[in-house]
Amino acid sequence: MKISINSVSYYCSCVLISWLISCVPSAAETARSAITPGRESSLIFGYSPHVFYNVDPKDVVGLMEIWTRTVDYKMKNSVKTTIIAFKTFDEAEKALARNEVDVLVMIPEEFIRLRAKFHLTAILSADYGMHFYNELFLLVREGGGMTGIEQLRGKSMIVDVGQQGSIPIKWLDSLLNAEVSSNAQLFFRSMTEATKSSQVVMPVFFGQADSCLVSRSHFETMVELNPQLGKKMRILEKSPGFVTGILAMRRDLQKTTRDSIVKALSEMHTDPKGKQIMTLFRINRLTPFMPEHLTSVEKVLKDRRGKADSVANRKL
Secondary structure (H helix, E strand, C coil): CEEEECCCCCCCCHHHHHHHHHHCCCHHHHHHHHCCCCHHHEEEEEECHHHHCCCCHHHHHHHHHHHHHHHHHHHCCCCEEEEEECCCHHHHHHHHHCCCCCEEEECHHHHHHHCCCCCEEEEEEEECCCCCCECEEEEEECCCCCCCHHHHCCCEEEEECCCCCCHHHHHHHHHHHHHHCCCHHHHCCEEEEECCHHHHHHHHHCCCCCEEEEEHHHHHHHHHHCCHHHHHEEEEEECCCECCCEEEEECCCCHHHHHHHHHHHHCHHHCHHHHHHHHHCCCCEEEECCHHHHHHHHHHHHHHHHHHHHHHHHHC
């Protein structure tokens, strides 16, 4: 068993990242060292930076060690398992190009971008428990007289860009285009991106910002901790539900390996240590992937491409 951690996420503190980089070999270097003439004797799991969004950095090393041991045990592995937490998405893409990763855990937008280029097959989706799909809430402060999105013109907006990648902003652009024939950059006086839900919601709660866009799961967790948020915040708009995490593998992996991975990971939530991992990832369990899991994400991306094509055509 071998474990390599290049970085925990974009959102870890600079001190922790610097310490990890100085003490641990690079992810790409470690992956290359794991690839020997008997390549089939190793299994490499990679993680996009977005996977560790909102996970406490101090939990990551222990999380990876438990994950590796649990996967090995459930798969009854006779192969060497390597786990790589990529520092950047470009690093993950380069590892795929060099055939240095077998299974990649990522957000849906990343999978859609990579699936054809690298012949990836989605096998599992993340289930966040209460709501399989995670919606986006456009929130304003209750009592401020806001009843429609058109009233936010010239106001401030804070966007949660954590685990959803660019989907929140792209969905917001689609909504504004449909409702007021504008986009976020032109419509709002200012638009700030934040990676923690508290940095997104609390400024609106305290009247320091006019509106925010946050995931339903994060907002509901905050309401559980502070019920006043549920009373003082109004949902002005709600997005379709988006699946949050995708686990995909190279299509050329043997079917027996694929079946073992699916079985082991889909049962992870039934194991006490596996449940601990699921809790740290803020998910309930992993479920078999179905094409409809990507429908809403694909629609947002298609709408965005259509808008870009329309603008380009007008310039011709």
